Amino acid sequence: MTTRINPSILAADFVNLEAELARIASADLVHVDVMDNHFVPNLTFGPQMVGRIQDVSPIPLDVHLMISDVDRWGPGYAELGAASVTFHVEASDDPVALARRLRSIGALAGIALKPGTEADAYLDVLDEFDQVLIMTVEPGFGGQSFMHDTMPKLRRVSEAVRAAGLDVRLQVDGGISLDTIGIAAEAGADTFVAGSAVFGADVPADRIAALRDLAAAHRHGGEQSTGRLGA
């Protein structure tokens, strides 16, 4: 599985979003954080804005829903054409049913696990999902420090995915930087969300390339990235 770098537009200038998206065109997908000030104590945007981002983005959308009542709202993001839609397990009455619905619409389906949420309940149904997002900060805000104590959970999910021979992406989100990406890569992550590290760089494309190279070098067997949207 190729290494993916998905910049989070949470760290972008919202007033100049189209230009900000152009600055990260060399990334794999754009990570779009939807927050409702209910599931998390912060507010970003909803379907109308995400639809416009979808219209103008040079790369596909990796939507991360930090919202309540995701069974009601989640499918709408798949219908907008997002490549992947990831939701927090606590926000759904039936994560497997929701994942099936998202897949039937044509999106990849992901579950997100907050730092305090155990993975055990999902290890036997990993084939129902295309992606597991291991949060490496408490969801809600960018610019936080990477939580090293989430790595045992990442390793556990990674081992379960490999043991079952599944094609499930393992994404990390929060505090991913030049200093931490190798740690997450060694623990089994293949998809890396980075907000401040990318948009805080003078040249985001150079930072994306540096993060990609570092991650690939630290992944099992020194996996070399083939670039965008490969297998």
Ligand SMILES: O=C(CO)[C@H](O)[C@H](O)COP(=O)(O)O
């Ligand atoms: O989901 C998020 C916060 O809930 C963000 O995607 C994440 O925090 C990225 O920001 P940074 O790279 O600055 O930590």
